[in-house]
Amino acid sequence: MSESVIERELAARLAAIDWLTRQRAAGVEYWTHADLSLFTFDGTRIPLMDRQRGIRKPAGFDAALAIRTVFRPEGAMRPYEDGMGADGLLRYRWRGSDPNHPENRALRKAMERQVPIIWFEGFAPALYTAIAPVYLLAEEPERQQFVVALGEDQLVLDVGGEVNSRRKRYVETMTKRRLHQPLFRAGVMHAYETRCAICAFRHGNLLDAAHITPDSTEDGVPATSNGLALCKIHHGAYDANIMGIRPDLVIEVRPDILEEIDGPMLKHGIQALHGEKLMMVPRSRRERPDEVRLEARYQQFRTAPV
Structure with a gap:
């Protein structure tokens, strides 16, 4: 040529x-x-x-x-x-x-x-x-x-x-x-229809594929059932143990955060979600969050130092 x-x-x-x-x-x-x-x-x-x-x-x-x-x-x-x-x-x-x-x-x-x-x-x-x-x-x-x-x-x-x-x-x-x-x-974005599981925000370039079991651990497999589509705010809150997700897919907010007084993001974007269920869940059971992983991660949230 x-x-x-x-x-x-x-x-x-x-x-x-x-x-x-x-x-x-x-x-x-x-x-x-x-x-x-x-x-x-x-x-x-x-x-x-x-x-x-x-x-x-x-x-x-x-x-x-x-x-x-x-x-x-x-x-x-x-x-x-x-x-x-x-x-x-x-x-x-x-x-x-x-x-x-x-x-x-x-x-x-x-x-x-x-x-x-x-x-x-x-x-x-x-x-x-x-x-x-x-x-x-x-x-x-x-x-x-x-x-x-x-x-x-x-x-x-x-x-x-x-x-x-x-x-x-x-x-x-x-x-x-x-x-x-x-x-x-x-796989995570497809399963969650490119929406945040917590708030349904749908701009893909502002969404993360979050691990339930961290990928830095041996059990942190790259499977969709070990993932959640989360917007960057809620991903950060999840990783920082400000928010937790129970195995029944109900969101909990840390007690001290519920008592804080701040701007509208905290009030409407975090505090108001306490006790609510995830807004987005994969249709396929195989792709839904693994309950065992959620339970282990939820217990970490419950016992994390404030």
Whole structure:
């Protein structure tokens, strides 16, 4: 390919990543195949996802633009089982077993050029969140897979080599966070219809996916049932133990806060919610807040020092 064509392809993929980033900044957390077909570059429509294939190389491109991992219900296997290596980096499987399959060649070209690509992760049937930019750092032909760097800083990491346990733990933690955070947030926002569970505020760019069991603990799994969609005010109040949520989904406000006198935010946004039930609860029982987790977190609220 000529230098100008390569430069145009790079400009198009950077524009695609920017398009997703701007949507996310506006509160969009997930996309359907139809949503991802709307991207245009220089007046040309370039769908970012292939309906049938997991590896997307648009017409006229020399290297893969995006990869996809489909939604996996609990206990089920993905068609392509991706995982983490001993070095703490993620892997993405070839298409089939033929190294010369056109889609595998497209991935190899993206690796050789070190161009950024998009990883679409399915968190529900036909719904995807995006991790971008990611890079293909190396290929492991004997295992029929590519090594994935989740961000530019992972490009300098050693692949497959011996790493000490502290460094490995750090890389694994960083990798899991970058993989799980967008999946967790997308799942929570979808379950709560992009509304605060406490007050139903609906501006996605001012909502957080809050953990019931903190993600800093071993039990703080990135599951929707361990999450609550909360506006930033109520997320802060929940984390600060100003507000608690009982297992029956009733809100409690700390007694000393109920006695405070302040402005309308405290009166209407905090105190008035004491004894009220959550305004938003997921329709799916599987996605509703786990009662055991809520009880444990509620007891922390009850016993927290004032």
